[in-house]
Amino acid sequence: VSRRPLPRRSFLRGAAGTLIGLPWLEAMTASPARGASPGPMPPSRFVVFYTPNGHPLSAFRAPAGAANPLATPILQPLTPHRDRVLVLEGISLLSAERLGHECIGSLLTGARPGVSVSLDQEMVRALGSTRLGSLELGVSIPAAPTGRVHLSFAGRDRPRPAINDPRLVFDQIFPGDGTTAAAQMLARRRSILDGVKANLNRTLSVVGSADRMALQQHLESVRELEMTLDRVAPSDCRRPERPPAIEPTDHKNSATLAGLQSQLLAMAFACDATRVATLMLAEAGAERYFSFLGASNTPTNSWVGVSHRTDSTGVTYHTAISKWCADRLSELVGRLQAIREGNGTALDRTLIVWMTECNPDHKVDDVPMVLVAGNSFQVRSGRTLNFPAGTSHNDLLLALLGLMGVRQASFGNPAFCTGPLSLA
């Protein structure tokens, strides 16, 4: 790896089909502030990597007793990070109290879909405040309040929709337009939000109780936004050029967008702009088409279409898509590993959980999950962990909280909590 810092404005605009890269990661690794002197302990971070429509279990799991849990058609791309990977079996989404794609709303809430706060938001509280509380990243997630597009919730009926446009994400990580000094820009935004808050407060005093609740939540959102302005980005965080405009709703751009979002996520961690992120490669039940399958674009060949097929071609297609997802996860892990931090890398203090909302038959018992845990966490990785049938995923959520130093008796619906799973 070359240690030559790259020029500030060296955003590579790729030709169609080639990977578009943000070379700041490289620049970051040469940053003296982080590289030379081991500063204070770097923070812990939490990532939810979400891909929809389940996986063909036969191609996901290694046979019982296999030495290498990653020697399967789907998980094989994670092999370079084998030491850090823990494959979880036997976990069921009991607290969803339903089946099917809508269970996406239960994955992080540990309750019926979308009725309570999600784990990532709980982590924001645990992991300390950063400029951005959390980042919700998506790849062409449709703007619809159906139960299939939201993973993160601030509370009941308060989804935090994923942001599809990498440029909007970029603007959140790097406030300011690059010409005006960032501090001036932030002061300006603060003054605008002051006016907005004054208007919110006076409106709160004249509306009825139902509307007051919605406005209170709006005010909370404004305060959260304000907090992102009050903390200035670290000085060693270089501002690369803004990503090019890529139509975020066009599925043909999925691979490019997924790459950019993953790079921006790593960037946000490197700059300590946030410590919590969710990345959705698609919405639950997504009907997407992958040209690498070489199949015609009929619904039975779409992502959700192949996921429900039981014929061998269908399973082969689904396997290829799941492997594509594992590739994206492996890339993300690689990016975090490339960021030097103290005496190690940003991966050391990062916990990633890969989740999907149900199995191909819509059932939610024994849903495959994968943990990628940095070496600072008390997790014995590099293996498959088998839990007894009927193990509630709420206990996994409790375990993840525990790894971040949060001990609590329940999360989500307490009826489905028995205590944190042991991952050590």
Add this chain to the structure above:
Amino acid sequence: MRLALTLLAVAVNLACAPRIPIEGAPCPCGDGFVCVNKVCAKEGGPGAGGTTGMPGPTTMNPPAATPPDGGLPLPMATCTDPGPTVMRRLTGAEYRNTVLDLTGVPVIDRELPEEFPDLRAVQWSFSPGGLEALVLAAEDVSARAVARPQELLPCAPDQPGGNSCAREFIARFGARAYRRPLADDEQMILLKAFEAGRSAVDFMEGIRRVIEVALGSPQFLYRIDIGEPAERTGVTPLTGWEIATRLSYLLWVSMPDEPLRQAAASGSLSTLQGIRAELQRMLRDSRAERTRHSFFERWLTASAVRTAPKPPENAAFDVELRESLVTSAQMSFSRLAWETDQRALFGSAELWGNMSMARFYGLTPPAGPGFEALRPAGDQKRFGLLSYPALLARAADGEESSPVARGIMFVRAVLCTELPAPPANVEAVLPPDPRPGATMRDLLEEHSKNPTCSICHKVIDPVGLGLENYDGYGRWRTHDKGQPINAAGRLLDIDFDGPAGLAMLLGESPQVSECLVEQWFRYTFGRDVELPPDGCTLKQLKTAFMRDGRSFQALLQATVETDAFRTRIVTVGGGP
């Protein structure tokens, strides 16, 4: 066909002739009267309270003072309860239209992550991410707006020390942004933002900040109805400003224009005559088509044809053609159905289309390059909504027709029959054809054999099979895989034969009439589901729709005259 449409229009006009204002006369009733149990009663009179017969827990406020133009005062509730009035967030389309009308510059090149088309979301607040997108959009808009000071400012920029022009701008711009005159404290908030910008940079920066604060504030982002001040719990009229706002978002999907604002200021919107006059004026404006498009989209999501999967081999079904289908469906609905009645909605033999559509679908080619009402060529038949290519091609299985998808779409949309999700263990995709040569009808026979399936599919499948004369693109056909199409079926206990019979059945069906009113009601009042008090309003609307030949114009007029549209319930103590 043109002649037939003209005749229909005349018939509708006759049906809307003035009614004789006599108490006790059979409905329809004239101005100042309402229809109670099929008999006219004075508005607000003793017979007019509560057509449902429910003892209302509410009392009524004294009527508003007679407005200066001498019109009748706003009649008080005919339904004891207008239903809850909820604050509504501007939808994506409303936000974009309003910003353009307000500032003269469009929102461009921005993803607004919370641009929800759905009804449920209008009652949600914004997440921080959504809010940030709005903050960035407002920064962008204000920068482009102040680049055209002569169009933005009502006066010459103030010299240092003065702020009279800023104050004038705030009063004018603010009243348009908040859709009502500003209270003193609201002016002060914007003036403070101005002063901060001016002292940091210059006068125009102050103006920019006023714009950005306004665009980020709840008075702009939500439609909030407070109503006239009331001291007692009960029904209170909305202010003229609030009615103007409801009218403009209902009819134009944007903020009120100057004449509507003047009508609000003059008090004329507190009378039925005033509301009717504005309604007629607004309907003549080309912006009125936005509502028909917007309602149609929320109702049937024709835009989904843009991404409906089709085999790439069929190169003719390209992006442009898909876009044409969306336009075709919107215009066909707006110009052929909405202008007439329920029968035309399902019966119109024409489709709006352009040259590429005419070619692909075998319609008589248009005379010009744009969209025109086109007749089908040859022996093919079109039956209004049931045959819009956008809908048939979106509810399809790739190149194949999907009677189930079509059936579900129309059963939900025009019969308002709620369908539960299929059992979890059901394969959503049909199994491969076990018998070579089996038709779709043969395959769907399975549904009738299994009682778990037949509950829903006995309604879904006939509608879909009745449309088998249209292929997966919505093209007319008489044969499928070499076999003649059998599109006969039985729905709502009536036998029908083919799309013509289905169209006739739906065009006449009272259940469809009720459903159309309910769909429109949900759209108008931002409900995703009706609440108990809505029953009274719905009954009024259904009565009006049936009475006036099931014409959509009559439904629209009746809507803006309901108490639910013009009043709100006030619970003193529990909130204003």
